[in-house]
Amino acid sequence: MTKTSPDFTFETTAAAQGYTAIAGVDEVGRGPLAGPVCAAAVILDPHNIPEGLNDSKQLSAKMRDTLFDQLMACADVCIAEATVAEIDEINILRASHLAMMRAIGGLSAPADFVLIDGNQVPRGLLIPNQTIVKGDTRSLSIAAASIVAKVWRDRLMVDLAQQHPGYGWETNAGYPTPVHKKALQNLGVTPHHRRSFAPVHKMLWQQ
Numbered sequence: 001m002t003k004t005s006p007d008f009t010f011e012t013t014a015a016a017q018g019y020t021a022i023a024g025v026d027e028v029g030r031g032p033l034a035g036p037v038c039a040a041a042v043i044l045d046p047h048n049i050p051e052g053l054n055d056s057k058q059l060s061a062k063m064r065d066t067l068f069d070q071l072m073a074c075a076d077v078c079i080a081e082a083t084v085a086e087i088d089e090i091n092i093l094r095a096s097h098l099a100m101m102r103a104i105g106g107l108s109a110p111a112d113f114v115l116i117d118g119n120q121v122p123r124g125l126l127i128p129n130q131t132i133v134k135g136d137t138r139s140l141s142i143a144a145a146s147i148v149a150k151v152w153r154d155r156l157m158v159d160l161a162q163q164h165p166g167y168g169w170e171t172n173a174g175y176p177t178p179v180h181k182k183a184l185q186n187l188g189v190t191p192h193h194r195r196s197f198a199p200v201h202k203m204l205w206q207q
Helices: 009-016 061-074 084-090 092-105 140-163 178-187 198-206
Strands: 022-028 037-043 076-082 113-117 129-132
Touching: 009 022, 009 113, 009 129, 009 140, 022 092, 022 140, 037 092, 037 140, 061 140, 076 092, 076 140, 084 092, 113 140, 178 198
Parallel strands: 022 113, 113 129
Antiparallel strands: 022 037, 037 076
């Protein structure tokens, strides 16, 4: 199976239907045991699309950083989060949708059409939209959003790692790696850990 790279077909189709501010939206950080879930919404300028946009997981960290800077300079971008407290209160799926809604709502040009990574529309989204499974490999706008959200969250976790050393967040971004899980046992739970997630919940329960 050949790897597909994202293109502008979904955006062009929406534009042909009369939409003028077409945003791609994606979230990152559903799986980690710590840190917020982050989402980005991006409206690309069709005449100024950075070269090399792809699913953020397919790109090197250096390439993501370069594209992040380019996107911040040439596209309408909004980054938003849902906090650990919100994740624990409403569950990770709802929280990731909340972050998406905040990102869409924060764009400087209100989006009139939204391309959403995945197969679920965030609750309360009233703007015309299309869900796209594996959207970050198929739509340039969603790929752009995936890059922005990932770079933002990775940088955030590096900052948090300096406040809470030992968990390896600067390299694992809060995901449940062996280093992170061992540190949980040895160092305990921080205020940035998601208490509703099984490994953290279990630790607190044992205490």
